Amino acid sequence: MSAPDARTEVLARVRAALATTGAATRPGPGPGGGASAGPLPHDDGPGTDGHVPADLRDPHAPGPVPREYRRADRSAPVTPGRLDLFVERLEDYRARVVRVDEGGLRAALVAELRDAGPVAVPPGLPGPWVQALQEEGLELLVDHPDRPLTPAQLDGAGAVLTAARVGIAETGTVVLDAEPDQGRRVLTLLPDRHVCVVLAAQVVADVPTAVDLLGEHPERPMTWISGPSATSDIELVRVEGVHGPRDLRVLVVEA
Amino acid sequence: MSVDLGMPGVRSQPAATPHDPLRWGPSFPDAARGTLANTQMRANLRHATHTIRDKRLAVTAELPDWEALRDAGSAIKADVMARLPELLERLEESVTARGGVVHWARDAAEANRIITDLVRAAGAREVVKIKSMATQETGLNEHLEAEGIEAAETDLAELIVQLAGDQSSHILVPAIHRNREEIREIFTERMGDAPEGLTSEPRDLAMAARAHLRARFLRADVAISGANLAIADTGTVAVVESEGNGRMCLTLPRTLITLMGIEKVLPSFADLEVFLQLLPRSSTGERMNPYTSMWTGVTPGDGPQEFHLVLLDNGRTKALADEVGRSALHCIRCSACLNVCPVYERTSGHAYGSVYPGPIGAILTPQLLGLGEAHGAGSHDVTATLPFASSLCGACYDACPVKIDIPSALVHLREKGVHADAHPSLTPMGAGMAVAAAAMTSGTRFRWATRLLTLAGRVIPGTRIRRLPFPGSLWTRSRDLPVPPTQTFQDWFASRERDAGRGTGEGA
Numbered sequence: 001m002s003a004p005d006a007r008t009e010v011l012a013r014v015r016a017a018l019a020t021t022g023a024a025t026r027p028g029p030g031p032g033g034g035a036s037a038g039p040l041p042h043d044d045g046p047g048t049d050g051h052v053p054a055d056l057r058d059p060h061a062p063g064p065v066p067r068e069y070r071r072a073d074r075s076a077p078v079t080p081g082r083l084d085l086f087v088e089r090l091e092d093y094r095a096r097v098v099r100v101d102e103g104g105l106r107a108a109l110v111a112e113l114r115d116a117g118p119v120a121v122p123p124g125l126p127g128p129w130v131q132a133l134q135e136e137g138l139e140l141l142v143d144h145p146d147r148p149l150t151p152a153q154l155d156g157a158g159a160v161l162t163a164a165r166v167g168i169a170e171t172g173t174v175v176l177d178a179e180p181d182q183g184r185r186v187l188t189l190l191p192d193r194h195v196c197v198v199l200a201a202q203v204v205a206d207v208p209t210a211v212d213l214l215g216e217h218p219e220r221p222m223t224w225i226s227g228p229s230a231t232s233d234i235e236l237v238r239v240e241g242v243h244g245p246r247d248l249r250v251l252v253v254e255a
Numbered sequence: 256m257s258v259d260l261g262m263p264g265v266r267s268q269p270a271a272t273p274h275d276p277l278r279w280g281p282s283f284p285d286a287a288r289g290t291l292a293n294t295q296m297r298a299n300l301r302h303a304t305h306t307i308r309d310k311r312l313a314v315t316a317e318l319p320d321w322e323a324l325r326d327a328g329s330a331i332k333a334d335v336m337a338r339l340p341e342l343l344e345r346l347e348e349s350v351t352a353r354g355g356v357v358h359w360a361r362d363a364a365e366a367n368r369i370i371t372d373l374v375r376a377a378g379a380r381e382v383v384k385i386k387s388m389a390t391q392e393t394g395l396n397e398h399l400e401a402e403g404i405e406a407a408e409t410d411l412a413e414l415i416v417q418l419a420g421d422q423s424s425h426i427l428v429p430a431i432h433r434n435r436e437e438i439r440e441i442f443t444e445r446m447g448d449a450p451e452g453l454t455s456e457p458r459d460l461a462m463a464a465r466a467h468l469r470a471r472f473l474r475a476d477v478a479i480s481g482a483n484l485a486i487a488d489t490g491t492v493a494v495v496e497s498e499g500n501g502r503m504c505l506t507l508p509r510t511l512i513t514l515m516g517i518e519k520v521l522p523s524f525a526d527l528e529v530f531l532q533l534l535p536r537s538s539t540g541e542r543m544n545p546y547t548s549m550w551t552g553v554t555p556g557d558g559p560q561e562f563h564l565v566l567l568d569n570g571r572t573k574a575l576a577d578e579v580g581r582s583a584l585h586c587i588r589c590s591a592c593l594n595v596c597p598v599y600e601r602t603s604g605h606a607y608g609s610v611y612p613g614p615i616g617a618i619l620t621p622q623l624l625g626l627g628e629a630h631g632a633g634s635h636d637v638t639a640t641l642p643f644a645s646s647l648c649g650a651c652y653d654a655c656p657v658k659i660d661i662p663s664a665l666v667h668l669r670e671k672g673v674h675a676d677a678h679p680s681l682t683p684m685g686a687g688m689a690v691a692a693a694a695m696t697s698g699t700r701f702r703w704a705t706r707l708l709t710l711a712g713r714v715i716p717g718t719r720i721r722r723l724p725f726p727g728s729l730w731t732r733s734r735d736l737p738v739p740p741t742q743t744f745q746d747w748f749a750s751r752e753r754d755a756g757r758g759t760g761e762g763a
């Protein structure tokens with residue numbers, strides 16, 4: 001446990017710092033938020049001795065947060081344009097993308113996984129997907145909650161197949177929130193190929209819409225994935241696949 | 256190019272290991288003298304800063320609402336500072352409710368002690384680390400080593416820096432002062448398990464690092480991370496990265512220890528929508544970085560089953576007490592200001608003598624240390640000279656995703672430093688300006704100079720502005736000593752050196 005005196009002292013220092021500068025002039029939205037409340041600088045008339053004209057006032061002074069940035073309508077149905085953008089942005093970050101309709105999913109799954117070796121799967125993957133792979137004779141490593149795969153087993157898997165929680169068109173991002181159709185975070189980390197199925201209806205336009213949706217369950221562990229693992233640490237030359245999967249394949253399923 | 260005498264071929268940059276990560280090496284003007292002479296480093300840096308800068312401009316231009324996002328980011332940060340006590344308590348409550356343990360550290364030594372005890376309690380003798388400015392700031396690795404605990408950096412650049420015994424030279428690409436040949440040599444000599452015949456191809460080097468680190472990830476019991484942000488309402492912590500080493504550290508070990516500066520807290524989950532747009536685009540120039548991990552306390556059966564969040568002050572409350580300087584705490588460590596800074600590009604990160612280089616370092620480091628407090632004498636003290644490591648061209652402000660007015664803060668700190676200094680000879684000013692002035696262009700200079708002069712005059716009420724201290728003095732100086740636009744910074748600096756002593760007392 002932490003020493004209680006450090007906590008008290010740090011908080012006291014923060015309060016003292018705010019009090020000396022009288023900066024906490026704007027109470028926070030919470031009840032009684034903010035520390036002391038000196039007179040608002042804005043209340044002083046122009047030319048008052050020791051005060052600053054409006055255009056020279058501290059631009060960092062607290063005030064209401066303007067949220068003028070774009071936010072798409074969350075309930076707006078997915079458009080072909082949005083899907084196109086999602087695919088284009090994924091490909092731009094060197095993910096492999098396959099667009100299929102529901103009828104074509106089965107064949108696509110098999111095609112993307114057939115040559116991979118053992119395939120790790122989360123416990124709650126949709127039944128038909130699992131069946132498709134089994135019928136094709138692929139070796140599946142199921143991550144049961146009561147019999148979790150070991151890191152060594154996962155390290156030995158050739159690929160992992162998961163669903164997703166949300167796709168973000170503007171950034172080419174897939175977000176996993178560790179639900180049973182996506183599995184524990186480690187599942188999508190150790191195998192070298194990640195095949196991820198995103199349904200068209202899961203693709204939102206922008207980051208604010210995605211955050212809004214994910215905010216319904218902020219407690220879930222989340223992994224935002226935008227392209228395969230990459231580094232530019234050596235002379236800024238991009239190298240894909242340092243530690244995470246080197247091969248990211250996204251199957252976009254249109255209804 | 257290796258050296259005989261049985262000595263290792265790889266030489267650390269800088270040569271001596273600093274004992275204070277926030278303040279090592281000589282003062283900025285002295286250090287700049289050395290780094291300016293290193294042409295390899297300067298060439299690497301120029302290439303890096305220009306490439307990242309161009310990428311950033313391309314992806315920020317893609318968003319029609321980029322300025323609105325910056326306004327929101329700036330306002331959220333100002334709000335956070337004003338409500339910091341309340342938000343920190345809230346964060347503690349949320350993390351605790353989800354099975355995490357929150358610790359508080361007044362300074363670097365306390366943070367290091369807390370973390371060492373936690374590692375010991377977990378029974379570990381080695382830990383894996385994901386790049387963290389905060390642990391660099393506290394000198395955690397050195398501390399752990401002294402305590403018999405081996406800390407392995409897992410970010411490729413950090414691994415290079417660690418193996419070479421270097422200091423980072425850039426927030427985002429810490430090993431940018433090394434080229435591929437040097438890195439091959441560092442790996443071959445120091446990694447222990449570098450493959451035979453390792454080439455200097457970046458892919459080969461990266462794969463050598465992958466193989467080297469994978470075994471360590473799989474056996475590690477404890478990971479230590481930094482945090483890009485934490486949400487007070489929910490207790491959610493986020494790490495933004497590219498390589499996947501962060502995911503490894505945040506997922507595989509049983510125990511996770513996260514060190515975070517108190518200023519990194521954000522009020523609500525919805526604030527992610529602003530910072531997850533601002534940060535990747537400003538930092539690596541990507542629409543989104545490859546991986547962002549978020550976790551909230553402990554999730555049974557998924558990831559670390561023990562989570563410790565260490566909240567660090569270490570001078571942040573000193574900065575907070577300064578109404579102008581406080582804005583340095585808004586920084587989200589994107590490094591955009593480094594990549595646009597003409598002084599940084601020419602002098603390199605090492606000249607700043609701190610884990611926080613560049614324009615943000617010039618305002619953050621002196622404040623964390625306590626401006627004007629006893630850190631050595633006058634012009635040779637980093638806290639006094641760093642605020643002069645800038646030409647006030649304003650490019651950093653334009654690039655900053657949270658609109659930190661770095662030029663104004665610099666001017667303010669210059670005033671403050673000069674006044675707090677017992678020697679009003681203004682030597683720090685003279686020394687610092689000598690390095691910084693070269694990159695200025697008259698148009699932007701005038702814009703900032705007029706505005707900043709007014710600001711500087713007001714921040715210390717009752718201060719009598721003597722015959723145009725700064726930046727007014729720079730005007731006069733540049734008229735006396737015109738810098739032809741074609742002259743290189745190096746040439747100019749050399750001529751200034753020959754001219755040493757002249758004009759340094761100007762402005763008094």
Ligand code: SF4
Pocket residue numbers: 537585586587588589590591592593615651654655656657658659
């Ligand atoms: S000061 Fe602004 S531009 Fe510089 S690193 Fe911090 S957030 Fe980025």
